[in-house]
Amino acid sequence: MMSEHSENCIFCKIIAGQIPAKKVHEDDEIIAFHDxxxxxxxxxxxxxxxxxxxxxxxxxxxxxxxxxxMAIAPRLAFENGAPPMPEGGLRVIMNVGPSGGQEVYHIHxxxxxxxxxxxxxxxxx
Numbered sequence: 001m002m003s004e005h006s007e008n009c010i011f012c013k014i015i016a017g018q019i020p021a022k023k024v025h026e027d028d029e030i031i032a033f034h035d036x037x038x039x040x041x042x043x044x045x046x047x048x049x050x051x052x053x054x055x056x057x058x059x060x061x062x063x064x065x066x067x068x069x070m071a072i073a074p075r076l077a078f079e080n081g082a083p084p085m086p087e088g089g090l091r092v093i094m095n096v097g098p099s100g101g102q103e104v105y106h107i108h109x110x111x112x113x114x115x116x117x118x119x120x121x122x123x124x125x
Contacts (some may be wrong), residue, residue: 006051015025015049015054024080029065032076032111034097040091042081046073046116053098053105082113089113 013019014033021033024044035043046069052058057062058066070092074082077090090113095101 006106008089008109009051009106010104011045011108013045015047024076025075025076030069032072032118034080035110042077042090042112044073044076044111046070046076048107050099052107053091054102055107056108057093069109073109077113 002068003035010019014021015031021031027030028049028114030046030048032044032046035045048062048065048069050062050065052062073092074090078084078088082088082090090111093110093112094107095103095110
């Protein structure tokens, strides 16, 4: 389900400035910040400012913001300490629905980097 904001959503509260976050990026469409329970040495969350509950709820009008989220992920990771390429890298994950491990129902990308960032995946990020 999509709406501008949901009053019970923790990410909507971060976007509105009601809950503090260690931001690394913000513009008119997205916000990115450090995860408060990191699963890797670097663990960022990239969140659209429009409330979209799951990837299954995305509409054609949302394609541009999703593309922007993916395109900005490497830059934010490298600016915030991900090991540089070609030896380094990062992992980008989006959990979708209860069986997909989604805990916050506002779509978001997990951007992980550092020593073996895929280990966080096995821990259910």
